[in-house]
Structures are given as C-alpha cells and as structure tokens.
Amino acid sequence: MANPVRASLLVTCLVDLFYPEVGVAMVRLLRRLGVSVDFPSNQTCCGLPLFNSGYHQEAARVARRTVRLFAHSEHVVVPSGSCAWMVKKEYPGLLKDDPALGAQAEGLGSRTYELSQFIVKVLGAPDIATDFRGRVTYHDSCHLLRGLGESQSPRQLLRRLPGVELVELPGADQCCGFGGSFSVRLPDVSAAILKKKLENAEATGADCLVACDAGCLMQMSGGLSRKGSRVRAVHLAQVLAGSDSR
Amino acid sequence: MSVGELKVPFVERAHRALNDRFLQEALNTATTRFMTLRHEAFQAFPQGEALRERAREIKEATLQKLDFYLEQLADNVERLGGHVHWAATGDEARGIILRLAQERGVKLVVKSKSMATEEIELNEALEHAGITPVETDLGEYIIQLAREKPSHIIAPAIHKTKGQVAELFSRELKRPLAADPEVLTKVARGELREKFLQADMGITGANFAVADTGTVVLITNEGNGRLVTTLPRIHVALMGMEKVIPSMTDLMVFLSILPRSATGQKISSYVTLVRGPRRPGEMDGPEEFHLIVMDNGRSSQLAGTLREALYCLRCGACLNVCPVYRQIGGHAYGYTYSGPIGILLTAMLHGNHAVRDLAHASSLCGACQEACPVKIDIPRMLIELREHLDRERIAPLAERLIFKSFARVLTTPALYRVLGRLGRLLQRPFVKDGRLGALPVFLRGWTDHRDLPPVAERSFRERWRELER
The missing domain is CATH 3.40.50 (Rossmann fold)
Structure with a gap:
C-alpha cells in the first residue's frame, strides 16, 4: 500500500x-x-x-x-x-x-x-477474516459505553464475522464489578456484582464472553475460572485475530 | 442506624449486608423492578430527553439566583398568610419545629414522608420532648414500627420482604397477619385513620417550592400527604433551600420526569399543591402554615465541589441502578442518604471525614449519571471527593504512600520494567494451573472470590521485539 x-x-x-x-x-x-x-x-x-x-x-x-x-x-x-x-x-x-x-x-x-x-x-469497518468460530456474547465496558458513548462498533464487528454468532447478554450494560482499585478495596461487593454478570453470561449459552477492556476481562475471567465455567472471557482483538493471536 | 453501628467500618457493614439473605431477596426484587419501570417509562416518552436537559438548566439557573428566588418564595408564602422560618443548621430547624409544637400544645404529630426531616432526626427530637410523631407513608410506617431508618430515598422499607413486614405487624399490633401486601396495607390504613383525626400538627417535606406563587408541592402515592396537610390545625413544611424553583411552568417540566424516574409513573397518584393556611370561606386546610427553609451545609457547596448535587430531586433512580447499592442496600452506607448521591450528600452534611471510605463505594460505572433525571455527574464528583481526601490527608497514610510510589513507578519506565519482572518471580509460589488462586495481604480479598491471572512469562514489550519486522 x-x-x-x-x-x-x-x-x-x-x-x-x-x-x-x-x-x-x-x-x-x-x-x-x-x-x-x-x-x-x-x-x-x-x-x-x-x-x-x-x-x-x-x-x-x-x-x-x-x-x-x-x-x-x-x-x-x-x-x-x-x-x-x-x-x-x-x-x-x-x-x-x-x-x-x-x-x-x-x-x-x-x-x-x-x-x-x-x-x-x-479503517471504515473492512471485512475481517478470522478462523475464530463459536457463539459469543458481548459485555459493554462502562467507560467505553458511557464514557465514550460506544455500544455499536464492537457488536457490528462481531456480527459480521461469518463463523461467529452474537447473542445479546441480558444486562450487558451493567458493570462487571471491576472498577480498578474498587475491586481491591471492596472485594466481596465487587464479587457479588460479578456473580450476576457471570450468571447472565452463562445463561446465554455462549462459549465466549467478549469485552473491549482488560480490566473487565481480568474480573470476569477470574470469576469464570474460579467457578470452573465452560465460558471463556476473551478480548475482541482475540476474536478478530483468531488463531493469529498466540 | 445507631451511632454505635457506625463504629463498625464500612467494609464490614457492606459485608454483613451481603450475607443478609432477606435483604438480598428484598433488594434484588425491588431495585430490578424500579429499574425496569423507569426504563419503560422513558422509552414510551420521547420528549423525556429534552425535558431532562431543560430540568437541568432550570436547576442551574435557579442556583445562580438562589437568594432572589428564596426571598420571592418567602414573600409569597407570607402574603398568603403563612409564616417562613430560616434555619441555618439542622439543629436550628429542629428547634423551630419543637418550639412551634410546644407553644401550641401539640401532643400528636402526623408526618408524610420527608427525607429532610430524616436528615435532622426530627422524630427522635419530638419523642424526646414528649410529642408523638406518627409516620403515615406506608414504608415510613413500617420502619417506624421496626425502629429503623429509611434505606432508600423513596422506598424507605425497601430492605424488608413482605414476610418480614407481616411478622413485624403481627408482633407490634398483636394479632396474626398474613404476608399479603393488600391485607397489611389495609391494617396500616385502619391504624392511621384515627391518628389523622387526632393529630394537632402535620409535618411534611417539600418536593418543590414555587417562588412566584408561594406553592409548596408534594408528590405522593398514598393520599396520606393530603390528610397530613389538611386535617391537623397546623401544617409545617420543611424544605432544603435548593428545592425552590422559579415558576409553575418549571414545575411542569419536573412533574414530567420525576415520577418517571422514581417509580416509572407518568405522574404520581397525588400531586398536592399547598398555598398557605385555610382562607376565610374555605372548607378545609390548616389554621396555620409554616415553611422552614433549611440550609444545613447546602449553601457552602454553592461554590463548592458538590454544587451539582444541589440539583438532586431525590427520586432514587441512581440508587436503583447502582451496582453497589443493589448489593448492599441503604443501611450499610450508615447515613440518612444512601447510594451514589447519598455519598455526596453525606459529605455535604457531615463533611469529608464522614466519606473517607464511602467515597470509594463506587466502581464509577456511570449508571447513576445515566439514570439521573437531571444528569448529575456523580462519578466526577466522587472522584473529586477522593482528591479532597488525599489533599486534606483524610485518606489513610498507607494508601497515600502506595499511590504516590505507584506514580513514581509509572513515570520511571525502568522501574516499571523491573517491578514487572519482580512480580513474575514473587508470584511463583502462588501460581497453580496457570492462575493465582490464593494471594496474601491486600490481594487476599480478590483471590477469596476469584482467580487472578499471573504476570505473563513474557510481557508484551518483550514480545514486541520479535513482532517488529
């Protein structure tokens, strides 16, 4: 180019x-x-x-x-x-x-x-080829959603992937409970908030819970791994890059 | 909440709330319902967004000329035959009400729901003076019977399940009652009817006070407000000074968004407009009307960090959507006002020391600002409060040192890299199956509930070298 x-x-x-x-x-x-x-x-x-x-x-x-x-x-x-x-x-x-x-x-x-x-x-939302396959659901990170007013771009990108089915997460716009140092200052409140997020994610039947923020990922994957869930929390970049990401 | 309970640190109060099975059931049901109702109400009301903006402008414009509007209000109330009292503090407000009651030989007071009277702990003061206050809002009636404090701005008994209310009524009223809201409401109504007829004084708050007409506005759903303001011979209304609005036209703006934000109603069942005492020839209404305009820390924030908190309409929408409030309820906050706005109001009323821990009871998710009918930027003010806690050395020394050292690390890349590698070494004994399941000291709370990823064997900046082509 x-x-x-x-x-x-x-x-x-x-x-x-x-x-x-x-x-x-x-x-x-x-x-x-x-x-x-x-x-x-x-x-x-x-x-x-x-x-x-x-x-x-x-x-x-x-x-x-x-x-x-x-x-x-x-x-x-x-x-x-x-x-x-x-x-x-x-x-x-x-x-x-x-x-x-x-x-x-x-x-x-x-x-x-x-x-x-x-x-x-x-980049004008180009077509993205990825070998990622599966059913995913999307969690709106608070700062992206309410701070930057963005809810559509990640969903638009996910919806256009041929091997990916996007199912809406009930309460997608509700906080996962991370909040940075909040999760260390009030760990049990933070975990109680997370519990509902994970229950909702599991109820969608999705394989992956996608987010655009490493903070939310840390919180959600930490909870999923502790409860031995089959759902994985992944970053949007990992879905879009597919097996290229390791 | 008693003073004794406040000696328990906030973290512990929150922890107890999380383990209260009844509280969890009651809170989850009620806040979810409120959230849904509010959401649906605004979805069906496309003008809502513009009206919220307008309401915000009205609030700001009123604060700019607060002295003018308050004087206009007072003039008009007096012109209508009412009396206006100015209270600089909560103590003064209490004193005025007690004096009014004692001078007039008042024995029994009926009250409609008012956070302002909760703020000054009026019931305790009345009881101490040998005057019996009776709360007539159903939720307030419940918590008065239980000798508790409200745990929500508009739903004071939100923390109780109907089963608990039935038990309470059965015990206090000495007859077995079923856990059926309709039955319990009828019982309460029966108990209260007599009180309305016997009371010498009715005490209310004020949702709004209209300056150019001298009108005190009450927004209620049970009709008790009407009885409180018309049956007793004296009506006393206590308002925070920020409740004044310029005109009836402005009132229409607020009436269109407040009930929708609070309960999802297009309008509340009753909107009561009170203009002074009964006039000659009128059938009902009190012989005397007193309006108490209370400052109690408010005016000091007109030019302060918390100015926008003076826009608050006390609808409770920010509580219902707050992930923290939804988990711990109102009592854990420990003060009259709970939830996100409550933290700001607590700082306003009790000073910054009172919110040393509370200021951090928010993940800053922003749901409160989104739900607020006048879009108060609560997260920003919480962050600013936190800044004050550092500057005024209210935050614990250890915390301040940790954050200041952290800043040093972030501004010294070499140090940041070294610490990253150090973390990798120190974590070794704790890594199991590629995750950190149990960490000591300040990270223990985290790993009590969830895993933490280990520091990666190779950081991104180390991997970048091979990604560079």
Missing part, C-alpha cells in the same frame, strides 16, 4: 503485564488490515488508577509523559475503553495549567481510539 494508515499502540499496563496475547492479537490484526503499527517502548500505564482514586497531581505527571511519548503518532490505538477514555476525556483537564501541553493533550485525545472504534471509524 502506498500510504498505509499508521498507528501507535498504547497497549496499557494490564495487557503488557497480564494479557500480552491481546497485544499480539491487536498487532497481527491491524497489520492484516494494512495498518503500519509501532510501539513506543517507554510507555507504562495511562494513569487511570491514580486519577480515579483522587491522586490527580500524580496522574497529571503520568499524563504529561504519555502526551510527549505519543506526540508524533498519527493515530493511537488502545485495547481498552477505560484507558482510551482517560486519554481522550481526562488528559486535557489534567494538563490545562500548561496551555501548550494542554493543547497537545487535546490533540492526542482527538487522535486516540479504542480498538473497535479505530477499526470502524478510521
């Missing part, structure tokens, strides 16, 4: 440390879709855990270095609705005291996309 779309990965700390296979899936998938992918290797975490717990000066320091790190990226793609929300919606406010940096943050925000939104809105 003459002028490939270029995208930098903001892979997120959870994917980097716990779910590298999601990052690998994303790279292979994007490359198959003709995207030129790079990975600024000094990235750490977007700072969302600091921000949500009220440590805003600290979050601003993380934001400052992330904004600089991605200053020259054409697009930034994030496999997580919450981290994309952080960059798009919170960075500009955190850095507003420095007008130049604030403006840079605004710019970064407008070039940053959650993965499904990137594929649909920037």
